[in-house]
């Protein structure tokens with residue numbers, strides 16, 4: 545897996561990431577969602593440099609301009625809930641992409657720290673031969689990305705896979721590397737070293753789904 549770590553180079557993205565993490569700012573839900581969306585836009589732009597391009601002649605009012613345009617059929621897939629603002633950011637740039645939505649959530653069967661990842665909802669076009677852009681802002685244990693990819697397998701085999709995430713834990717990145725093809729890409733804004741006993745990224749930012757949309761009842 546090729547790992548592209550946005551924070552290796554300072555840019556305006558640092559500011560968006562700092563606001564996502566900051567306890568004094570992150571409770572502004574609109575700003576929180578918009579910052580994830582902005583990172584989706586930035587990472588969409590970055591990953592587009594990896595697409596295949598073909599020269600096309602564009603007729604202007606005064607002549608003809610030749611320009612390389614992407615040839616890949618893109619499917620943006622987001623993992624509900626927290627993937628939604630990242631999805632919006634990616635779609636702002638890949639505006640004619642097809643879309644998939646899949647749910648994955650942490651189910652606590654005994655109301656304690658133990659959890660399993662349940663995948664229940666899937667709406668997707670065929671992925672056969674296409675470029676799959678799979679979005680989830682948090683990559684903690686990596687089990688959501690892997691379980692979701694397993695569920696997507698019956699939709700066909702993508703030609704290219706790009707995972708897009710905001711904060712990743714080192715442990716989760718190692719876990720997904722075992723499962724995803726070697727030529728797949730991970731576009732990640734920033735990487736933290738620790739997971740706590742509940743599987744939360746430390747320092748991370750807390751619960752991305754709750755910060756985007758409010759708390760939910762455990763069931």
Ligand SMILES: O=P(O)(O)OC[C@H]1O[C@H](OP(=O)(O)OP(=O)(O)O)[C@H](O)[C@@H]1O
Pocket residue numbers: 623624625626627648649650661680681682683684685686687688689716743751752753754
């Ligand atoms: O790498 P993992 O250990 O699988 O953890 C990451 C997942 O956990 C969170 O989802 P959550 O279950 O909280 O659902 P939500 O987005 O609805 O809040 C987060 O949004 C990721 O999808």
Ligand SMILES: O=c1cc[nH]c(=O)[nH]1
Pocket residue numbers: 626682684743744745746748749750751752753
């Ligand atoms: O730190 C984490 C881990 C999983 N999901 C989150 O929203 N945050």
Ligand SMILES: [Mg+2]
Pocket residue numbers: 751752753754
């Ligand atoms: Mg959550």
